[in-house]
Amino acid sequence: MYNQKKWYRLPITLALVIAVGVLSGILISNRPAKHRPPGSKVDKIKLPTGFKAEHLYSPSESKNGSWVSMAFDDKGRLITSDQYGSLFRMKLPEIGQTAEPVIEELKIEGDTAKIAMGYAHGLLYAFNSLYVMINNRENPRFPKGSGLYRLQDTDNNDQYDKITLIKALKGEGEHGPHSIVLSPDKKSLYVVAGNFTDLPKMDTYLLMDNWKNDNLFPWIKDPRGHATDRNAPGGWIAHTDPEGKNWELVSAGYRNSYDIAFNEAGDLFIYDSDMEWDFGTPWYRPTRVCHATSGAEYGWRTGSANWSPTFADNLSPIMNIGQGSPTNLLYLQDARFPAKYKNTLLAFDWSFGIVHGLHLKPNGSTYSADHEEFLSGAPLPLTDGVIGPDGALYFLTGGRRLESDLYRVYYEDYKNIPAGSNKAEVVITKEHKQRTDIEKFHAKKDPAAIAAAWPLLKSGDRFLRYAARIAVEHQPVSEWSDKVFAEKDPQTLIYGSLALGRQGDSSKVGGPLLSNLTTINYNGLNQIQKQDLLRTIEVILYRTGKPDAATKAKLIAYLNPKYPSESPILNRFFSKILVNLEAPKVIEKTLALLEKNEQFDDKDNEMVTASADLILRNPQYGLDLAGLLEKMPPAQQTFYAIVLSSQKTGWTPQLRDKYFAWFHKAFSYQGGRSYIGFIDKARQLALKNVPKERYAHYNKISGAELLTGNGNDLVKLYTPKGPGRGWKLPDAVALVQDSLSNRDFERGKMIFSAVLCDRCHTIQGSGADVGPDLTQLGTRFSAKDMLEAIIEPNNAISDQYASIAYTMKDNESIVGRQINEDANFYYIAQNPFDSKTIRKLNKKDVVSSKISTVSVMLPGLINGLNPNELRDLVAYLMSGGNKNNPIYTEASASQKKTGK
Numbered sequence: 001m002y003n004q005k006k007w008y009r010l011p012i013t014l015a016l017v018i019a020v021g022v023l024s025g026i027l028i029s030n031r032p033a034k035h036r037p038p039g040s041k042v043d044k045i046k047l048p049t050g051f052k053a054e055h056l057y058s059p060s061e062s063k064n065g066s067w068v069s070m071a072f073d074d075k076g077r078l079i080t081s082d083q084y085g086s087l088f089r090m091k092l093p094e095i096g097q098t099a100e101p102v103i104e105e106l107k108i109e110g111d112t113a114k115i116a117m118g119y120a121h122g123l124l125y126a127f128n129s130l131y132v133m134i135n136n137r138e139n140p141r142f143p144k145g146s147g148l149y150r151l152q153d154t155d156n157n158d159q160y161d162k163i164t165l166i167k168a169l170k171g172e173g174e175h176g177p178h179s180i181v182l183s184p185d186k187k188s189l190y191v192v193a194g195n196f197t198d199l200p201k202m203d204t205y206l207l208m209d210n211w212k213n214d215n216l217f218p219w220i221k222d223p224r225g226h227a228t229d230r231n232a233p234g235g236w237i238a239h240t241d242p243e244g245k246n247w248e249l250v251s252a253g254y255r256n257s258y259d260i261a262f263n264e265a266g267d268l269f270i271y272d273s274d275m276e277w278d279f280g281t282p283w284y285r286p287t288r289v290c291h292a293t294s295g296a297e298y299g300w301r302t303g304s305a306n307w308s309p310t311f312a313d314n315l316s317p318i319m320n321i322g323q324g325s326p327t328n329l330l331y332l333q334d335a336r337f338p339a340k341y342k343n344t345l346l347a348f349d350w351s352f353g354i355v356h357g358l359h360l361k362p363n364g365s366t367y368s369a370d371h372e373e374f375l376s377g378a379p380l381p382l383t384d385g386v387i388g389p390d391g392a393l394y395f396l397t398g399g400r401r402l403e404s405d406l407y408r409v410y411y412e413d414y415k416n417i418p419a420g421s422n423k424a425e426v427v428i429t430k431e432h433k434q435r436t437d438i439e440k441f442h443a444k445k446d447p448a449a450i451a452a453a454w455p456l457l458k459s460g461d462r463f464l465r466y467a468a469r470i471a472v473e474h475q476p477v478s479e480w481s482d483k484v485f486a487e488k489d490p491q492t493l494i495y496g497s498l499a500l501g502r503q504g505d506s507s508k509v510g511g512p513l514l515s516n517l518t519t520i521n522y523n524g525l526n527q528i529q530k531q532d533l534l535r536t537i538e539v540i541l542y543r544t545g546k547p548d549a550a551t552k553a554k555l556i557a558y559l560n561p562k563y564p565s566e567s568p569i570l571n572r573f574f575s576k577i578l579v580n581l582e583a584p585k586v587i588e589k590t591l592a593l594l595e596k597n598e599q600f601d602d603k604d605n606e607m608v609t610a611s612a613d614l615i616l617r618n619p620q621y622g623l624d625l626a627g628l629l630e631k632m633p634p635a636q637q638t639f640y641a642i643v644l645s646s647q648k649t650g651w652t653p654q655l656r657d658k659y660f661a662w663f664h665k666a667f668s669y670q671g672g673r674s675y676i677g678f679i680d681k682a683r684q685l686a687l688k689n690v691p692k693e694r695y696a697h698y699n700k701i702s703g704a705e706l707l708t709g710n711g712n713d714l715v716k717l718y719t720p721k722g723p724g725r726g727w728k729l730p731d732a733v734a735l736v737q738d739s740l741s742n743r744d745f746e747r748g749k750m751i752f753s754a755v756l757c758d759r760c761h762t763i764q765g766s767g768a769d770v771g772p773d774l775t776q777l778g779t780r781f782s783a784k785d786m787l788e789a790i791i792e793p794n795n796a797i798s799d800q801y802a803s804i805a806y807t808m809k810d811n812e813s814i815v816g817r818q819i820n821e822d823a824n825f826y827y828i829a830q831n832p833f834d835s836k837t838i839r840k841l842n843k844k845d846v847v848s849s850k851i852s853t854v855s856v857m858l859p860g861l862i863n864g865l866n867p868n869e870l871r872d873l874v875a876y877l878m879s880g881g882n883k884n885n886p887i888y889t890e891a892s893a894s895q896k897k898t899g900k
Contacts, residue, residue: 041405043850045377048811050338052412056092056394057101059404064088064103066398067406068327068383069179071123071130076389079106079130080406081120083399087132095390095410108151109161117151117163118142121258122179126189127242128152130160133191135176146172148180148191148244166244171197175227175235179259184266188241192270194256195227195234195300202238204248206442207295208473210502211252213305214313214539216576217283217639218646218685221303223677223712226277234300237270237292248443253298253307253314255285259329259384260292261345263360265426267367268292269318271326271347276624278306279323280633280671281678282572282642285309286607287324288317289347289358291366293463294439295470304642304678309604310569312498312532313539315466319369321356322609323625324349327399328384333423336391336414342424346374346385350399352617353380354609364461365431371608373812375409378617378805378852391419431461438464441471449475454483457495465495473499485512490520494532501540510544511551518558527567534573541580556583564593568600568636575643587650591658594640602635612830612839616803616815616852624672626831633669638679641666645686656690656698664703667714680711718750724864732787735867740783740875745883748876751869755861764881778878778885786877790862803852804828809845815852 041055059067065082072078073089078101080088087106093099108116119142122133130151138145147168151160169177175196180189202209211232213219221228235254240247256273263269270292278284283306290298299307299314309316328348332341345358357372381402385395391414398404411417438456441449449471456468472480481504484496497513504513517537525533537555541547547555560583563574571593578586611629615622641662651659663683667676683702690698706714752763762773777786806814806826816828819838826841862870879885 042407045375045380045407045409046373046805046807046813046850047375047409048372049847050412051409054095054408054410055405056408057090057103057406059088059406060398060402062103064105066401066404067396068399069120069123069133070384070386070394070396071125072386072388073125073130074128078388078394078406079123079125080396081118081123081132083121084119084401086116086118087120087123092388092408095392095408095414101406106160108163109159117144117149117160119144121177122191124180124182124189126182126186129242131166131180131189133177133180135172135178137172146170146177146197148177150244167200167240167247169193169197169200175256178257181260181262183239184262184264188239189244190237190239190250190260190268192237192254192257192260193235194258195230195254196256197235199233199236199249199252200247202249203246204443206248206250206439207233207252207297207470208502209249211297212543213301214542215301215305215307216538216542216580217304218642218682219303219305220642220678220681220685222277222674223681223710224277224674226275226674227302230302232301233297235272237268250294251292251296251298253296253300254290255300256326257329258327259348261329261331263331263343263345264333264424265428265432269329269331269345271321271329272298272300272317273326274323275306275672276323276621277672277674279624279628280635280638280669280675282635282639283308284605284635284672285320286605287321287326287349289319289321289329289345289369290315290317291463293366293435293467295442295467308572310531310535312495312535313466313469313502315463316604318360318367319358319371320605320607321347321349322607323351323611323614323621324354324609325351327382328395330385330387332387334387334391334420335393335422336417336419337411337422338417339422342422345369346393348382348385348395350381350383351621352614353377353382354617355382355385355395356609362427362429362432364429365435365463365467366461372810376617376805376813378815390414391417391422431459431464434459435461435464435467438467438471442467442474445475450480450483454480454492454496457492458489465491469495469499472496473503477503481509485516490525491529491532493517493520494529494536498532498536498539501536501543506544510540511547513540513544514547514551515554518554522558522562527570530567530570531573534570534577538573538577541577552581556581560584560586564589568598571598572636572639575640579643579647582647582649584650587644587647587655587659590640590644591655594637594662595658597634598636600636613814615830616817627670628672629831631668631670633666633671633675637662638666642678642682645682648689651689653694656694657701660686660698660702664701664706667703667706674712676707676714677710677712680707684711716754718747718754720751720754720864720866720869722864722866722869724866726860727791727862727865727870729784729788729791732791732862732870733784736783736787736871736874740871740878740887743872743875743888745876745879745888747869748872748879749881751865751873752876752881755864755873763877774877775880775882778880778887783874783878786874804849805852806841806849807847808841809847814839814841 042053045053047053059065065085067080068083070078070080078090078092089104089106091102117132119134119136120132121135124131132149134144134149135146136142148166150164150166152162153160154162175194177193177197180191233252235257236252237250238247239250254272257270260268260270269289271289274285274287283304296315307314327350330346332344343360347356353376354373355375357374358369360367360369381397381399383396383399388394392408392410394408396406438453453468453471457465459465481500484500487493487496497517500509501513563578564571575590611625615626666679687698708715763775803815803817816830818826818828820827824843827838829838831837875887879887
């Protein structure tokens with residue numbers, strides 16, 4: 001029988017070959033010696049020049065959970081919460097001191113619950129109280145459900161003894177209720193919740209509460225079931241008094257923002273999340289920082305109904321950050337930082353361990369921003385941050401029961417920066433004042449509102465004309481509907497029509513509004529006005545339904561000759577509207593654009609953090625990005641194909657053959673987790689419109705045989721049968737130790753592919769050459785070495801294979817595998833699935849570099865395997881992919897001898 005002890009072992013771990021060799025198609029022969037090796041927890045953090053970091057405490061090492069929220073009280077003590085446990089209060093050592101924090105677990109006097117308070121996603125000390133935003137479904141261990149609670153010390157003994165439920169909220173989990181912040185005048189509270197939190201009844205609504213999808217694009221909900229029962233308005237921000245007596249809806253249309261922050265001017269900002277499963281779809285929106293003005297709508301809708309930032313009834317972000325998981329947003333007015341950090345927001349990303357700095361600049365009635373990577377580390381799962389009484393930045397890592405730590409970051413020369421000096425001088429532009437003045441009419445009926453707001457519909461400032469339209473919509477329709485039809489200015493007519501289409505009687509206003517809009521001289525409009533006109537037509541059609549024959553003919557005559565245009569974004573609007581109207585030749589025109597592969601430079605979703613720069617910061621999420629960038633779906637083609645899925649008439653057999661063949665090709669691209677399912681759902685919608693006798697033909701040519709039964713995945717040669725488990729090294733080693741006989745070579749080979757080994761490695765000439773060839777694996781390493789490299793890839797990372805984090809002059813950091821260098825440049829590869837795409841870094845722009853502490857090997861590769869599948873994979877790897885290897889032949893001989 002085969003015995004592992006027969007195999008030669010080297011005294012080094014296999015991680016030198018496999019754990020971080022995923023990206024190493026080319027071995028580095030000239031690695032410079034200056035790269036600093038990884039060290040302590042603080043050493044992994046990249047900071048701006050002049051800043052220092054201190055590691056203060058590790059909750060997880062002290063068995064105190066994984067902390068996700070924090071706030072300072074009036075005595076300068078830090079209060080924190082475990083995501084699934086208690087509240088803690090601590091006295092911290094002063095900057096530079098090495099003493100341990102003094103920590104107590106907060107219990108509420110008189111409360112007999114096992115855990116008195118905790119499970120908090122938000123904490124705020126204000127009004128002599130601790131406000132706690134519990135995010136929890138009631139359970140025996142912690143019976144308090146989600147909601148905003150207030151803790152008070154009524155007998156002044158420095159212990160909380162009174163709990164008041166301010167507002168119960170329906171929703172929990174990572175998209176539940178989140179943060180609480182104090183208003184700029186320190187008289188009230190603002191709270192934020194994710195899109196799985198039902199919007200409670202409000203006393204006042206600053207945005208109109210008649211939200212709909214307002215999107216003619218075919219509505220396909222997430223095929224994997226995420227948020228399929230969640231509808232507008234999505235995530236929201238509300239305002240309330242200290243006792244929670246009156247509630248006002250401020251803004252909505254977010255996916256899942258954890259935090260909000262104010263600046264000196266009283267403007268509110270929010271950091272919203274993306275939907276990573278939508279990668280590669282035309283409706284994907286990156287994580288972004290938005291200006292949450294009064295009545296602001298940011299257009300989250302479930303599935304393909306998600307709004308584009310170009311929509312006139314939507315607002316655009318200040319900055320698109322990129323892929324990630326937003327957890328915290330704070331403003332630096334209380335920090336003792338250099339003057340550069342006045343007017344600065346810090347936005348925390350959990351997934352890739354980056355604190356993004358946004359240096360705000362007044363821009364009309366809103367802001368623009370310059371980007372800086374303020375702080376980063378790998379791994380650094382950032383959960384919350386706050387400026388302390390000493391002017392230092394305190395932040396937490398953890399969440400999802402990950403290793404949790406508390407850090408402090410301060411400017412070395414902070415003693416020479418007086419407290420309060422980081423507050424910026426408030427700059428109020430003319431447009432800013434106009435916006436805040438007109439916002440006073442939101443949720444307020446006032447005879448003066450129309451006269452004040454109507455002229456501002458013509459403004460060139462997007463946020464100002466948005467605020468004016470909301471002010472108009474809040475007034476009785478009878479006071480302004482006639483003004484719409486009497487209006488001669490094209491832009492005012494467009495925005496007045498948008499307001500009336502949203503607020504007027506849908507059974508009466510549709511035809512007259514649409515007919516009136518066709519009187520506008522289209523060629524006399526600028527690009528934005530053209531977009532807004534088409535968006536207004538779309539909203540009116542959505543809200544009022546199919547127009548009568550005469551109006552329909554008038555619309556088609558007005559729009560059809562203009563399609564296709566030279567603008568890809570306009571073509572998106574045209575295609576949706578004209579398909580809805582079943583305009584002549586719309587199929588031929590749209591298919592021609594699809595076949596042309598019209599390029600769309602999506603400026604409205606342009607990101608400051610390139611996806612390639614994120615790949616090596618987090619293997620779990622980064623390798624998803626690697627696959628996406630390797631086979632990026634053509635978003636514009638996808639848009640047109642899905643639009644045509646709802647077209648019922650005008651098809652010929654030739655047009656249908658071209659159209660359905662596109663789906664077959666679309667399945668060769670790689671997007672987010674739901675990409676394949678979305679494409680198949682669109683394919684199924686289109687198949688409903690084909691003649692029954694031709695269904696089988698179009699089903700086949702569109703790629704039905706490529707899909708699994710549920711349509712969410714591609715058929716693979718082998719899918720792990722499971723049940724899987726979170727394999728730990730001792731269990732896996734014990735399983736395979738001396739028990740690799742009777743293994744199935746062919747199944748091991750298929751599992752090698754199924755768990756992605758062949759995406760980066762070659763064995764017996766089969767696979768990819770991104771990483772080292774594994775054919776000789778079993779002659780050099782033991783099964784234990786190999787399993788350790790797979791299960792615990794970060795334990796031993798060879799300098800030869802490690803990725804490097806380069807800090808640039810602009811304080812950005814770039815992570816990649818250094819492939820080569822010359823006198824002037826470093827040559828790095830950032831995509832483990834594509835070692836041929838090389839990025840050049842000018843050495844003059846590189847300030848420093850250090851070895852990453854994170855392996856680029858994807859963790860959890862084998863967690864879908866059951867014990868027999870794991871044995872088959874290990875046997876295949878140890879055999880070097882050779883079915884005649886003794887690992888198989890000795891087993892066969894043993895069976896013959898024993899008669900088995």
